[in-house]
Amino acid sequence: MNSMRQSKKIRVMHLNQYVGYDGPSRGIMGQVKYMDRERFQPVICEIKSTKHHELVNEVKDIGCEHVTLGRDRSYDLSIIVRVAFLLKRRKIDILNTHNAIACWYGNTAARIAGVPVVFTLRNNQRANYKLLLKKRTLYETARLLDRVAMKIADKTVAVSKRLERFYIEHEGIPAEKIMTITNAIDLETVDPYVGDGARRDARQRMGIRQDTAVIGIVGDLVERKGHACLIKAARSVMKTHADVVFLIVGDGPLRADLARRVSEDSLADHVVFAGHVKNAFPLLAAMDIFVLPSVAEGISRALMESMAIGMPSVCSAIDGNLDAVDDGEMGFIFPVDNDEILADRLLVLIANEDLRKEMGEKARERAKEKFGMRKLARAYEELYVDMIRIHSRRRLRDR
Numbered sequence: 424m425n426s427m428r429q430s431k432k433i434r435v436m437h438l439n440q441y442v443g444y445d446g447p448s449r450g451i452m453g454q455v456k457y458m459d460r461e462r463f464q465p466v467i468c469e470i471k472s473t474k475h476h477e478l479v480n481e482v483k484d485i486g487c488e489h490v491t492l493g494r495d496r497s498y499d500l501s502i503i504v505r506v507a508f509l510l511k512r513r514k515i516d517i518l519n520t521h522n523a524i525a526c527w528y529g530n531t532a533a534r535i536a537g538v539p540v541v542f543t544l545r546n547n548q549r550a551n552y553k554l555l556l557k558k559r560t561l562y563e564t565a566r567l568l569d570r571v572a573m574k575i576a577d578k579t580v581a582v583s584k585r586l587e588r589f590y591i592e593h594e595g596i597p598a599e600k601i602m603t604i605t606n607a608i609d610l611e612t613v614d615p616y617v618g619d620g621a622r623r624d625a626r627q628r629m630g631i632r633q634d635t636a637v638i639g640i641v642g643d644l645v646e647r648k649g650h651a652c653l654i655k656a657a658r659s660v661m662k663t664h665a666d667v668v669f670l671i672v673g674d675g676p677l678r679a680d681l682a683r684r685v686s687e688d689s690l691a692d693h694v695v696f697a698g699h700v701k702n703a704f705p706l707l708a709a710m711d712i713f714v715l716p717s718v719a720e721g722i723s724r725a726l727m728e729s730m731a732i733g734m735p736s737v738c739s740a741i742d743g744n745l746d747a748v749d750d751g752e753m754g755f756i757f758p759v760d761n762d763e764i765l766a767d768r769l770l771v772l773i774a775n776e777d778l779r780k781e782m783g784e785k786a787r788e789r790a791k792e793k794f795g796m797r798k799l800a801r802a803y804e805e806l807y808v809d810m811i812r813i814h815s816r817r818r819l820r821d822r
Contacts, residue, residue, distance in 0.1 A: 506532035550719035644675030649716030
């Protein structure tokens with residue numbers, strides 16, 4: 424009996440709002456790709472059906488089961504019952520929930536089903552709610568749901584150390600209930616985009632001269648990403664250095680407003696809206712400097728990818744950015760929403776190619792050391808085993 428139990432694969436279900444090209448989805452799929460299949464069998468479950476059906480095939484190609492609840496509405500209490508039933512029917516050993524909505528429903532469902540649950544916390548949700556939920560009642564309700572859901576979780580995993588400390592010090596999460604597993608990327612996909620050759624080819628494809636300074640940002644066009652701050656800084660940069668292209672990769676609800684700002688500031692000839700892309704690496708390869716002026720962030724996948732390519736960055740002084748980038752070493756840190764200091768740091772890097780290369784090399788070394796997906800997968804595997812063991816002991820004690 425013991426040998427049978429030991430040989431049984433641990434079934435891990437990841438619950439997310441949907442499968443997409445966003446950071447959480449790519450993180451889940453990267454983790455699943457590198458899981459030890461001799462010991463673990465992963466399942467990815469989405470609350471809403473994905474619009475990107477090609478990703479379902481990608482999930483299956485990496486040997487992972489895919490399940491969708493097919494719910495049209497995110498706010499639907501029947502999701503709790505559906506998830507609890509799914510956990511029981513598929514004999515799931517541990518549930519890993521991702522981001523707020525999946526956490527609210529999934530953690531409760533796991534408690535009903537008697538399954539241990541790990542919640543992956545990818546950003547400062549309090550800061551997100553301030554931007555997204557303008558009514559105080561909605562904001563306070565969301566924070567209350569967070570506190571309840573994190574209390575239910577056997578463990579909350581923060582993607583950066585500073586994020587972990589924030590939730591201990593300001594949200595009252597007990598230190599023993601939260602830990603850090605640093606966010607990661609698939610480093611094995613990076614190498615084709617590294618070096619002068621990749622930069623030259625990327626610029627030829629885009630019609631950008633080799634001697635033009637290219638400053639870029641990758642992310643959804645939403646308020647928390649801070650694109651407005653970058654556009655203000657671009658106006659200042661252009662007064663001193665005219666041969667610059669600002670490459671904005673991503674799409675979202677602020678597209679029209681940002682385009683209007685660019686037009687009003689007479690920057691249309693220097694700002695390129697590249698739109699949503701499934702693979703940002705060919706565009707990252709064309710950049711000289713990466714910018715991340717976010718108001719709230721865990722550790723940005725795009726930032727890690729830019730570092731892995733070997734690019735210096737200029738980032739706002741928030742939790743994840745401070746964990747990833749040492750000011751003056753791999754790039755520069757500037758105060759949140761301070762476009763004047765952002766512009767100043769950009770001008771320093773534009774004017775100094777040797778400094779860009781030096782910082783870029785340090786950034787690449789940091790990425791290889793800290794941001795590998797294989798390392799993340801091993802850390803989660805150890806956590807899952809520990810949580811299942813603790814949960815089993817608790818059940819035996821309570822009998």
